[in-house]
Amino acid sequence: MNPRTRHALEFVLDNLVWFMLVFVLVVFSISIPNYFQLGIFANIIEASSVLGVMSIGLALVIITGHMDLSVESVAALSAMAVGILFCSAGIGLGVQLHPEWLMVPVSLLIALAVGGIIGAINGYLVVKVKMSAFIITLASYIWVRGLVLVISGGRSAQDLAPAIRWFGIQRLLGLPLTAWIAISCFVVFSLIMAKTPFGRHLVMIGGSETATFRAGIRVNRNLVIAFVLAGAIAGLAGWLLAIRTSGATANLGVGLLFNAFAAVVIGGVSLKGGVGTLPGVYAGVLLLSAINTAINLMGLPANFTQVIHGLLVLAAVLLDAFKQTIRQRLA
Secondary structure (H helix, E strand, O other): OOOHHHHHHHHHOOOOHHHHHHHHHHHHOOOOOOOHHHHHHHHHHHOOOOHHHHHEEEEEHHOOOOOOOOOOHHHHHHHHHHHHHEEEOOOOOOOOOOOOHHHHHHHHHHHHHHHHHHHHHHHHHHHHOOOHHHHHHHHHHHHHHHHHHHOOOOEEEEEEEEHHHHHHEEEEEEEHHHHHHHHHHHHHHHHHHOOOOOHHHHHHHHHHHHHHOOOOOHHHHHHHHHHHHHHHHHHHHHHHHHHEEEEEEEEOOOOHHHHHHHHHHHHHOOOOOOOOOOOHHHHHHHHHHHHHHHHHHOOOOHHHHHHHHHHHHHHHHHHHHHHHHHHHHHO
16 A cells, blocks of 8 residues: 555544534435525534533543543533522522623633532542542542532522623624634644643553553643543533523433533544544534434434434444554554
């Protein structure tokens, strides 16, 4: 095989999920009436904002070769904290700050802090206690969701302060600001992963923790930071959830964890760690959102969504094994 063919084949393997996304959009545009519209494409991007942000943090941890099952519950707790403080109906306390715009950074910092603290607990237990991240974060998934029920009493907070809700209403170039926040997060963290030593160290840790440690890299510190970032990013996803729903309920965000896992795997991140990019994860998020939109337009029952997502994850895992085989032959 000549170098040009090898280079082209590697490019296709690295960007396979983007080709899948384009293929799906073309097929849906041809076969489904009214699918090919700018409004539909804008809706796909808008609907993927919360899932996209959550998938970033999950991908960071999976790239290191670990798991974080707590992100869904962390997002719910962050949303509930913001809802209780800044909602004026239900269990909301209706806290007012002056000037009003101050409520935006304060509420955002609260959501990030809630997520960051739980992420730090997860990271500390994984690194210091040396327990499986799967077990630690599964426990966090359960106790954090339980904490949401305890502090809310099963009730909801409604009517989020208009100053915060403003982000869910305003649009820029046809997209809501929440979608731009998600896009900005992908750009920033993609650059961090590709251009900074920290990003490269996370990939190295996923490839081999022992080899990375022997290379003089502080593996434990980087792992804890990855878990803190995953928690804080989940907190940001919770903040966006509160904005989109203008409040918070005890079951807010249920099911997001599995969709985030599906997006990360479809996006090309290996569950074994050490492989994957965030642009690929964003393509995975958009692919899921495009399929959901198609199901809605065709009027199919919502149950079809879970079936298709499950088959996509299965296909992504099989495809990942196929790609690894091809890469080994190219090496």
